[in-house]
Amino acid sequence: MLDALLPLLLFALVSTISPGGATTLATASGANFGWWRSFPLLSGISFGLASMAAAAAAGLGGLILALPSLQLAMKLVGTAYLLWLALQIARRGAPGTAAATEKPSRFLTGVWLLWQNLKAWAMTLSAAASFAALTRGPETLALLLGLVFAVFSLISLAIWCVAGVVLARALKTEAQWRILNMSLGALLVASIVPIWL
Template structure:
């Protein structure tokens, strides 16, 4: 257990820190509530778990070594996040009982994580730093995938609940417009580190 503690701390900090996924989970919680946001949360967690597992198996090294693939991932991911930010900014006050509006899907959550080269770099760092915790790449993939996936569920659950709490506090239409624009701006700002040189 002493050997696993640094891994748990690393992953907890990585998944709890603000970014695109946490911002989207907060916005989804505010507009759709926790229950309707579960697909998004599970999609992001599954994407992160599979990314960590792939990093342990060495696939991340290939992705990071191919600049053309990285550029394509960045461009596609940026367009997707800009579209999500536009949706968040244009939404009004939530109606949590409404069934017309749809939260981001499971596959949308997976896509949100898998396009991000910085996420690959983070999970690759974890795979290299904690490789000694397992005796085979498959066991390391299972360990990292499990820890990253479960930690993502817990942290996104917290962020989503914070968004749901905001839904109860804000009453006026202007307050919702201000929150939606703020969340959209944070989502756009979360893309900036992706475009900065490593």
């Protein structure tokens, strides 16, 4: 059974740990707010991806990808939202300063970040199509993909968040914090490009 699941586990690992909007947001949150205050955001992103994978296995992903007008609307709204998040990150200063945003992103921010991302829909739909033979029906496939993506995304996001925490410990000055936050904001903007390709 593990031999049959190994390709799915590798697919989930590679797709969740590779850099992108969610991992950039996890790193920025870890650097600015620490692990515990970032956990609601990480949980929201993980839940968002798991629910997307389950929905893709149940057929919703195919419906979204079949409607060009809905795709365009999701791209526009998603781009605007990511630009807004990037601006919030880039404008932050060192934690505890007036330029710092004192409230970390919440659970629903993480869910929304994933649900509006067409690249994530395409990835979960690809997983549903590629690994459909592992189960006897769409309900079981939805449960399997939801569970696998929930676990792997939470692990991957935790790694990126801890990287942000470690990076924050190395920063000593307001200028260093500004450079970090502006860089993370720029990376979040760069993560928008694949949405339009």
